[in-house]
Amino acid sequence: MTGQKNKLVGQHTTIGGLEANYLELNRIDQQHQNPIHIQAANGFPIGSYQSFIEPFTDRYSIFGLEGRGMWPERGTPTKDANWQLYADYLIEFLEQANTHAGKIHKYVGVGHSLGGSVTLIAAIKRPDLFHKLVLIEPATTPSLFTSFVWQYLPRIAERSLPLVSRTLLRRKVWSNKTEFIDYHSAKTAFKNCTSQAMQDYAEYGLIETQENDYKLAYSTEWEAHNFRQVHYSLGLLAKVSIPTLLLAGTTSYFYNAYAGQRKRIDRHKFLSLQFLENTGHMVPFENPSGAQKCILDWL
Numbered sequence: 261m262t263g264q265k266n267k268l269v270g271q272h273t274t275i276g277g278l279e280a281n282y283l284e285l286n287r288i289d290q291q292h293q294n295p296i297h298i299q300a301a302n303g304f305p306i307g308s309y310q311s312f313i314e315p316f317t318d319r320y321s322i323f324g325l326e327g328r329g330m331w332p333e334r335g336t337p338t339k340d341a342n343w344q345l346y347a348d349y350l351i352e353f354l355e356q357a358n359t360h361a362g363k364i365h366k367y368v369g370v371g372h373s374l375g376g377s378v379t380l381i382a383a384i385k386r387p388d389l390f391h392k393l394v395l396i397e398p399a400t401t402p403s404l405f406t407s408f409v410w411q412y413l414p415r416i417a418e419r420s421l422p423l424v425s426r427t428l429l430r431r432k433v434w435s436n437k438t439e440f441i442d443y444h445s446a447k448t449a450f451k452n453c454t455s456q457a458m459q460d461y462a463e464y465g466l467i468e469t470q471e472n473d474y475k476l477a478y479s480t481e482w483e484a485h486n487f488r489q490v491h492y493s494l495g496l497l498a499k500v501s502i503p504t505l506l507l508a509g510t511t512s513y514f515y516n517a518y519a520g521q522r523k524r525i526d527r528h529k530f531l532s533l534q535f536l537e538n539t540g541h542m543v544p545f546e547n548p549s550g551a552q553k554c555i556l557d558w559l
Contacts, residue, residue: 267285267310268284268306268307268310268464269283269284269285270282271283271284273356275349275352275353275356276345276348276349276352278331278333278334278335279331279332279333280326280328280332280333280349280353281326281330281331282306282323282324282353283305283306283323283324283326283464284321284322284323284324285313285314285321285322294365294366294367294368294391294392295320295321295323295357295365295368296316296320296321296322296323296367296368296370297322297323297324297325297353297354297357297367297368297369298322298323298370298371298372298375299324299325299327299350299369299370299371299372299374299375299376299378299379300326300372300374300375301372301375301399301542302327302373302374302399302483302486302487303327303329303427303478303480303486304327304465304478305326305327305330305464305465305478306324306326306464307460307463307464307465308460308461309324309372309460310460310463310464311454311456311457311460311548312457312544312545312548312551312552315552315556316552316555316556320368323357325349325350327374327375327478327482327486328341328346328349328482329478329479329483329486330477330478330479334479334482336481337481337482337485341485341489342489343374343377343378343489343491343493344381346378346381347378347382347385348382348385350382351382351385351386354386366389366390366391367389367390367391368391368392368393368559369382369383369392369393369394370393370394370396370555371393371394371395371396371398372396372543372544373396373398373399373541374486376395376396376399376493377399377400377493379393379395380393380395380398380493380504381493381496383500383502383504384499384500384501387501390502392503392504392505392559393500393503393504393505394505394507394555394558394559395504395505396507396543396544396551397507397508397509397512397518397541397543398493398494398506399490399493400490400492400493400494400514401490401491401492423487424487425484427483427484427487428480428481430476430480430483431443432475432476432480433469433473433474433475433476434473434475435473436474437462437466437474438462440462440465440466440474441458441459441461441462444458444461445458449541449542450545452539452546453542453545453546454545454546454548456548457544457545457546457548458545461545465477494517494521497521497524497525497531498524498528500528500530500531503530503532504530504531504532505532505533505534505554505555505558506518506525506531506532506533506534507534507535507536507551507554507555508533508534508535508536508543509535509536509538509539509540509541509543509547510535510536510537510538511538511539511540512539512541512543513540513541514541515535518533518535519535521533532558534554536550536551536554
């Protein structure tokens with residue numbers, strides 16, 4: 261598949277009383293004082309970030325809890341399955357990791373899109389678990405007012421969030437991984453992603469069926485549900501109490517929302533904002549080398 265030195269290894273655990281899964285690249289040990297936990301974007305498995313996280317492996321243990329839509333015991337989405345709950349899952353997972361390691365680690369929380377927002381919420385709830393945060397294009401509504409409208413007027417939210425209906429109608433089965441890559445590479449959201457990132461997505465984002473086809477590993481029902489839960493996560497930045505890097509792309513549809521926070525971020529003791537030129541929302545897939553350099557230099 262790749263020329264990568266290491267490969268993420270799948271593991272199982274219990275979170276919130278449910279069977280969950282996670283991936284690890286380097287097992288947490290005594291040599292890595294601040295392991296990296298990576299939280300994926302909505303609809304993506306942790307393995308999609310394989311080539312992005314590879315350069316970090318010499319200095320960090322790396323692991324990541326999969327999103328609920330990837331869990332073996334995922335169930336059906338319910339109203340209480342929101343980003344706050346996902347943050348509680350992350351907290352429970354990190355506490356488990358410390359117990360298994362026999363040592364109290366403070367983690368570098370790296371999150372992309374939904375994963376960035378969930379990591380932010382978890383760090384505000386339990387800053388003692390985190391050393392630093394790297395929030396890559398954290399998902400957010402344009403404003404607090406928009407968040408309020410979408411929460412209490414769901415019909416307006418449905419019209420404003422075409423991602424929900426498109427997700428529910430997503431194609432789910434392909435005859436092989438090459439067909440999956442070709443299909444997605446033609447889509448606007450993926451057109452600027454590297455070929456290696458697309459290979460990683462196919463490798464970890466598909467499950468082979470008994471009919472020898474390949475289906476999406478991440479439940480589209482859960483993916484659509486998560487899009488409905490979006491809120492104004494940027495309003496939480498003021499509550500951050502640990503060093504935090506907000507990393508974004510200049511061509512992202514979130515650019516104006518992030519740029520509008522520049523003055524507040526510059527005045528905040530713990531916040532830093534960096535933009536990657538000619539990069540969209542899919543930062544780790546479009547510009548992995550640029551993102552890696554920014555993060556490693558900042559860490």
